[in-house]
Amino acid sequence: MSITLKRAADGQNLIIELKDVALSGKIHIPGDKSISHRALILGAISSGQTTIEGLLLGEDPRSTANCFEAMGVKISPLNAEKVTVEGIGLENLQEPNDVLQAGNSGTTMRLILGILAAQRGKFFTITGDSSLRSRPMSRVIKPLQQMGAAIWARKANTLAPLAISGSKLLPLEYHSPIASAQVKSCLLLAGLAIEGKTTVIEPALSRDHSERMLEAFGAKIERDPIDNIATIIGPASLTGQNVVVPGDISSAAFWLVAACIVEGSQLTIKNVGINPTRTGVLEILQEMGADLSLENERMITREPVADIHVKYSKLKGCEISGAIIPRLIDEIPILAVAAVFAQGTTVIKDAAELRVKESDRLAVIARELTKMGAKITELPDGLEITGSGSLVGTEVESYNDHRIAMSLAIAALGAQKTTTIKGVEAATISYPNFIATLQSVCGMEE
Numbered sequence: 206m207s208i209t210l211k212r213a214a215d216g217q218n219l220i221i222e223l224k225d226v227a228l229s230g231k232i233h234i235p236g237d238k239s240i241s242h243r244a245l246i247l248g249a250i251s252s253g254q255t256t257i258e259g260l261l262l263g264e265d266p267r268s269t270a271n272c273f274e275a276m277g278v279k280i281s282p283l284n285a286e287k288v289t290v291e292g293i294g295l296e297n298l299q300e301p302n303d304v305l306q307a308g309n310s311g312t313t314m315r316l317i318l319g320i321l322a323a324q325r326g327k328f329f330t331i332t333g334d335s336s337l338r339s340r341p342m343s344r345v346i347k348p349l350q351q352m353g354a355a356i357w358a359r360k361a362n363t364l365a366p367l368a369i370s371g372s373k374l375l376p377l378e379y380h381s382p383i384a385s386a387q388v389k390s391c392l393l394l395a396g397l398a399i400e401g402k403t404t405v406i407e408p409a410l411s412r413d414h415s416e417r418m419l420e421a422f423g424a425k426i427e428r429d430p431i432d433n434i435a436t437i438i439g440p441a442s443l444t445g446q447n448v449v450v451p452g453d454i455s456s457a458a459f460w461l462v463a464a465c466i467v468e469g470s471q472l473t474i475k476n477v478g479i480n481p482t483r484t485g486v487l488e489i490l491q492e493m494g495a496d497l498s499l500e501n502e503r504m505i506t507r508e509p510v511a512d513i514h515v516k517y518s519k520l521k522g523c524e525i526s527g528a529i530i531p532r533l534i535d536e537i538p539i540l541a542v543a544a545v546f547a548q549g550t551t552v553i554k555d556a557a558e559l560r561v562k563e564s565d566r567l568a569v570i571a572r573e574l575t576k577m578g579a580k581i582t583e584l585p586d587g588l589e590i591t592g593s594g595s596l597v598g599t600e601v602e603s604y605n606d607h608r609i610a611m612s613l614a615i616a617a618l619g620a621q622k623t624t625t626i627k628g629v630e631a632a633t634i635s636y637p638n639f640i641a642t643l644q645s646v647c648g649m650e651e
C-alpha cells in the first residue's frame with residue numbers, strides 16, 4: 206500500500222501514484238459554479254442587499270464579481286462566510302472606465318452581455334483570457350442583435366473582445382439552435398429591461414438555475430419544461446435575497462467516478478445540488494452499474510440537494526446521447542474516465558459542444574487518456590471508448606482546462622505507475638481545494 210501525491214516545485218504539476226489504497230471519507234465540495242455566478246449577477250442588479258452563503262471561491266465567480274465591481278457594485282470579500290452584494294438596480298450600473306475582464310469564464314461573458322446590451326446610453330468593452338477569446342460569442346450576439354442590440358466583435362462579430370453600446374431592446378421569441386443555459390440566461394437577463402415577453406425555445410432542456418433564481422428575486426417567469434420554453438415578462442425589478450449555494454454536482458462527479466474505479470473505495474459527498482437539469486451524470490453512472498445512493502434530500506433556496514454515497518463498482522459501458530447531453534455537458538471528460546474502467550464500449554454522441562468549451566474537450570481528453578493507454582476513437586460529436594479496465598501513468602497535460610486537469614487526476618488514481626499532470630493549477634477555476642480533498646480521500650494529511 207503506497208501513495209505518491211506531490212506538487213512539483215512550481216505548483217503547476219501534480220504527481221500521482223496510488224498502490225492498493227482505497228478512497229474513503231466524507232467530502233464537502235465547493236459551491237455550484239452556475240448558481241454562484243447567478244447569485245452575484247442578480248444580487249448586483251437588484252435593489253437592496255443580497256447575501257450569499259457557500260459561494261464558490263473559484264476564479265470564474267471572481268471574474269463575475271470583478272465585472273460588477275467595475276460597474277459600481279459593492280461586494281464584500283468573496284471569502285467571507287456570508288458574502289454581501291449591495292445591489293444598485295439594473296438602471297444604476299455605471300459605465301466602467303476600463304475593459305471588463307471575464308477571465309476564463311464563458312458564463313460571465315455571455316450572461317453579462319444580456320445586461321450590458323440593455324444599458325441605454327452606456328458603452329462597454331469586455332474581454333477574456335486566450336481560451337475565452339477563442340470561444341463562440343455569436344450564439345449570444347445574434348439574438349441580442351435581433352432584439353436591437355449594438356454589439357461589435359472580432360472576426361465578423363463572433364469573438365471577444367466585444368464592444369457594446371447599450372440600447373433600447375425589443376422582445377423576441379428565440380428558437381435557439383443549441384441547448385445552452387448561457388444563451389437562454391443571457392436573453393432572459395436582457396428581457397428584464399424589456400416591455401413584454403422575451404422567450405427562449407431550446408432543442409433540449411438546459412440547466413434552469415436562472416429561471417429558479419429570477420423567480421426568487423421577483424421576476425415573472427413562465428416555463429414549459431416539456432417543450433423547453435422559458436419566458437420572462439418584463440420589465441422586472443428585482444429585490445435582493447438570501448441565497449444559499451448548494452455543492453456543485455459537476456465537482457462531485459470527480460469523486461463519484463474516483464470511488465467507482467478505485468477498488469475498495471467508499472465516499473460520502475455532502476450537500477450536492479441535484480437539480481434535475483444537472484443530474485444526467487447520476488443517471489449514466491447508475492446505468493453503468495455504479496453503486497450510489499442519495500440521502501437526506503432537501504430544498505435549499507429553490508434548489509434540490511442531497512448527500513450522495515458511492516462505493517467501488519464494476520462498471521459497464523453504455524451509450525450517452527440525445528437530450529441527456531445538456532444535463533451532463535460538463536461531466537463528459539470524467540465520464541470518459543469512467544468508461545475507460547468499464548467493461549465493454551461506451552459511445553458518446555451529440556456532444557460537439559464540447560469542442561468549444563475551455564478547451565476542445567473531445568480532442569484533449571481523447572489524446573491525454575490515449576497517452577495513458579486508453580482505447581478511444583474521437584468522433585465528430587463524441588467519443589467511442591473501449592473499456593480496458595486499466596491505465597498506465599505517464600506525463601499528461603491539462604491544456605489549462607480545469608475539468609481536464611481534474612479528470613486526469615482521477616484517471617491517475619486508477620492507473621498503474623506514476624502520472625504527472627502538467628498544468629494542474631487550472632483546477633482552481635472551479636475547485637480551489639481539489640488537491641487538498643484528493644489528499645484527504647487518499648488518507649493523507651491535508
Ligand code: S3P
Nearest residue numbers: 239312384385386387388534535
Ligand atoms: C453554464 C452552462 C453550460 C456549462 C457551463 C456553465 C451556466 O454551458 O457548460 O460550464 O452556468 O449557464 P452552455 O450553457 O453554453 O452549454
